[in-house]
Amino acid sequence: MHKMRKSQNEIHNQDEMINIINECDVVHIGMSVDNVPYIVPLNFGFVNNTFYFHGDKEGRKMDMIKANPKVCFELDTDHVLIGESDRACDWTMKYASIMGNGTMVIVEDWVEKREALNILMKQYGGESDYSYSDKMLERIGIMKLLVEEMTGKKSN
Numbered sequence: 001m002h003k004m005r006k007s008q009n010e011i012h013n014q015d016e017m018i019n020i021i022n023e024c025d026v027v028h029i030g031m032s033v034d035n036v037p038y039i040v041p042l043n044f045g046f047v048n049n050t051f052y053f054h055g056d057k058e059g060r061k062m063d064m065i066k067a068n069p070k071v072c073f074e075l076d077t078d079h080v081l082i083g084e085s086d087r088a089c090d091w092t093m094k095y096a097s098i099m100g101n102g103t104m105v106i107v108e109d110w111v112e113k114r115e116a117l118n119i120l121m122k123q124y125g126g127e128s129d130y131s132y133s134d135k136m137l138e139r140i141g142i143m144k145l146l147v148e149e150m151t152g153k154k155s156n
Contacts, residue, residue, distance in 0.1 A: 011096075011152030020096045020152060021046050022123075024075040029053075029104075029145070031064040031071050038064055045119030049147045052107075052116040057141035065104045071145060072101040100150035107142040110134075116142045 011017055026041045040061055045052040051073065055061065065071070076097040107113055114132055117140075122128045 009153045009155055011154055017098055017152040020098055021075055023077045028074045029071050033064045033067045045123040047119050051145040052119050053143045054120060055141050069104045071104050074099045094155045096154040098152050100147055102148040103146050105144050107144055110137045113137050113142045
């Protein structure tokens with residue numbers, strides 16, 4: 001783990017990091033295959049140190065995950081511009097962010113797919129128990145990101 005440059009801004013409390021994640025709408029996932037990086041923004045659900053995502057079962061993202069399941073992630077929220085003045089260097093931005101890395105797994109089990117979709121729906125204010133047709137579960141791609149390391153930072 002790398003030492004944070006502005007350690008006074010580091011978040012050490014796991015519950016505070018989870019609260020920041022719950023305030024976010026999108027997580028950015030960074031992948032790399034053959035030294036070619038790729039970043040994709042995704043809607044998500046988060047529970048038990050695991051992110052859940054849905055999408056197409058085929059495409060660049062899925063090909064990259066199959067080739068290299070090690071990914072990084074970033075979320076940010078609470079953006080407020082501070083100190084507008086005539087001097088550009090006097091400006092700053094308040095924010096809260098979470099970064100980390102882990103392993104992406106493609107979910108094939110239909111029971112887990114249903115659970116993942118309910119976690120996604122709950123993240124955005126939905127219920128936590130929907131029904132999904134077999135046709136939809138067959139068609140949809142579900143991925144989960146098992147978080148291995150996570151850090152938080154918040155400006156004051």
